[in-house]
Amino acid sequence: MNSRHADGKVPVTVITGYLGSGKTTLLNHILSQQHGRKVAVIVNEFGEVGIDGQLIVQDDDEELIEFNNGCLCCTVRGDLIDTITRLQERAGELDAILIETTGLADPAPVASTFFVSDEIRDSTQLDSFVTVVDVVNLEKNLEQSVEAQEQVAFADIILINKADLATGETATRIERKLRQLNPLARMYRTVRGEVDLALVLNVNAFQLDAKLLVDPAFLEDHEHEHDPAIGSIVLRETQAIDMNRFMSWVTPLLQEQGDAIFRTKGVFNAHSFNERVVFQSVRMLTTMSRFDPWREGESRHTELVVIGRNLDRAALESGLARCVANGPGASAEREPA
Incomplete structure (x- = not known):
């Protein structure tokens, strides 16, 4: 080639x-x-x-x-x-x-x-x-x-x-x-x-x-306007996330709001995992997988981007906060595919 x-x-x-x-x-x-x-x-x-x-x-x-x-x-x-x-x-x-x-x-x-x-x-x-x-x-x-x-x-x-x-x-x-x-x-x-x-x-x-x-006018200079109701929210958390708790929260959320939450994509500091865990969703379809390991001394954190229409930031932030792993009593982790 x-x-x-x-x-x-x-x-x-x-x-x-x-x-x-x-x-x-x-x-x-x-x-x-x-x-x-x-x-x-x-x-x-x-x-x-x-x-x-x-x-x-x-x-x-x-x-x-x-x-x-x-x-x-x-x-x-x-x-x-x-x-x-x-x-x-x-x-x-x-x-x-x-x-x-x-x-x-x-x-x-x-x-x-x-x-x-x-x-x-x-x-x-x-x-x-x-x-x-x-x-x-x-x-x-x-x-x-x-x-x-x-x-x-x-x-x-x-x-x-x-x-x-x-x-x-x-x-x-x-x-x-x-x-x-x-x-x-x-x-x-x-x-x-x-x-x-x-x-x-x-x-x-x-x-x-x-x-x-x-598009006969595509060479002309023009602005593309996005639907103002569509936006993105970034959810962040420094404490490790219990992925079982996260899936128990996000799965019904996406089932209920699949027409409003178009897309999520995030890299997770998942409790008990040495690798980054990648979570993605497209409407109600979700995937979760391991990615590359966290480097020694690297600051571990979770970042989840949510894209959709008329998103409720407070509800989403509260939902993720409830998924934080609480020490040794955290539930057994779901194994990413």
């Missing part, structure tokens, strides 16, 4: 997808298969804490840059231009740039950045917009979110992720719905974001004319 486009420009792959679709999992899959290629990774999150940045597996061939102060399609587009401009200073070393957008991003303004900015237009080339969709929650996401619709419509490549959680009939119905929104995109079914990299990297799939048909 060649690294650069024929004209010598650095290919840029933009990974989009609604909250919880599996973008970070795909990004880690890509990075694990790079085999020495020099890659710059730009991650944008819809909260003040970079959970995704903590969960990206890095080595010496990657440079990770995080934006946590806004959405790439809105307030930090200037930051994106500045960052890529700085990356040009080492363009001779870079083989690719990967950008993971927030799950609430409108892809059009992100794409237009690479055409309206003289600083980066001459040395980079948009290679493809890869949109990850969650086969379990896609229909509900499309119904409730304009951003989810825009991400599908703007995609060059659509990965129908979590295909193992859907029947063949459901997956076929999802594909038909996606085709109605985007008849041109290439589609592949994936499990845990695993896909042949030759299908998604350096494929020269981004075509400006096709994008102008989707």
